[in-house]
Amino acid sequence: MNAGDTTFVLMSAALVMLMTPGLALFYGGMVRGKNVLGTIMQSFIILGVITLEWVLWGYSMSFGPDHGGIIGGLDWFGLRGVGMEPSPNYGTTIPHLAFMVFQCMFAVITPALITGAFAERMKFTAFLLFTLLWATFVYNPLAHWVWGAGGWMAKMGAMDFAGGTVVHISSGFSALAAALVIGKRLGYGSTAYIPHNLPMTITGAALLWFGWFGFNAGSALAANGLAASAFVATHIASSVAALSWLLVEWFHKGKPTTLGAASGAVAGLVAITPASGFVGPVSAVLIGALAGVICYGGVLMKSRLRYDDSLDVVGIHGLGGTWGALATGLFASKAVNDAGSNGLFFGNPGQVGIQLVSVIATMVFAFVMTLIILKVVNAVVGLRVQEEDEERGMDISLHDERGYSF
């Protein structure tokens, strides 16, 4: 057991926790004023729902004793046997409980990311049920495949340092399924969905950026050089992506926007997530620069394809995550992390293929499972609020309160 590592991982867990309320503000500012609380609630209350799910069966399904590389057993239900001593497999220098709670914060934010796709129109009961089922049947297996001892993706040699596939590709392509199933917001195409409070969105983006240091550097699970390297790569990619999104939209639409800078920063953070513990600073610059451009294009794509992904989860997390996972196969270097493999640019072209398999498997699994879960939820409680309630806004119709009273 190492006191420095334990301190660092517990602090990192607290940083990652802050990302979920940060996301609530990021999303909350982008919706119309009548939906600000409903949107914030969909992130915030996941801290409640998924923490409970995680300690009861989520952690055990994700990290418990392996069954065929597919899923963990329920041996650790209710955290039975997860105690103050280190686990032999995960974070071997820190208490098992510290690793568990660090991972808990990842399990919390991932379904919160998806809420951006169905913002401003989903029933609260449907949202709760969806979140619980999604965490159980999509997140837990995926986390096991990638990070669980014996998981098939890890055994295949796929590299995902902090959750490019588990968190971002999974939420991004689940978001696509959700946007397609729930349908467009009332008045889509004729109503202007103008963000009601961009300073709130930018505050949220700043909190995300801050918390992401825990997300990526903390994934080293030790207070060491690799943590510092991941911290630096994270900061570089975010900064450069903020700049590249700003420049490309300036060129394309004539003005640089603050929402563009904030979106670019998040896109950079998404893209560097799987690569952060495997790449050096120059690679981080390139990953960030392309993330801003790719995700800007991804966001524009939705108006071409006519699906209503309200807050661009597909464009930013789906595409940014995909780019990050593939970029890991291009830029990874054993000089940075000898526990990983080299990527294409460091003499190992085969890694790109392995990354591609993990990307496609995650996309297909997340998309198909989300379709099924949403069909079930729709049959049980119905997905959408009544038209009249959608018109009044979720704050009043679902929660009996208002974000602002002047």
Added chain:
Amino acid sequence: MKKVEAIIKPFKLDDVKEALSTLGVKGLTVSEVKGFGRQRGHREVYRGAEYQVDFVSKIKIEVVMEDELVADAVKVIQEKARTGQIGDGKIFLIPVEDAVRIRTGETGKDAI
């Protein structure tokens, strides 16, 4: 007695208010309004999606005064609110039948 209703550019409010006070106007009501006239709205862009915003923010001043003051009031409003650009606004004159001061019950010109 007339009501002078002026729609003006927001940043001209202070100048107009000062000028009307100097003229002897004892009170006025101001509201923030939106509308359109010859001045076109503007474009807003969020994550590459463009929206045309047709309604422009303006200030509406409402002030009720005796008939003798009206000509001067219109003149100073026009003078102070004018920039020479499209979108300077409009002034409307509306006849008022009576006025009542709620506290005292005074009516007519004593109430304004």
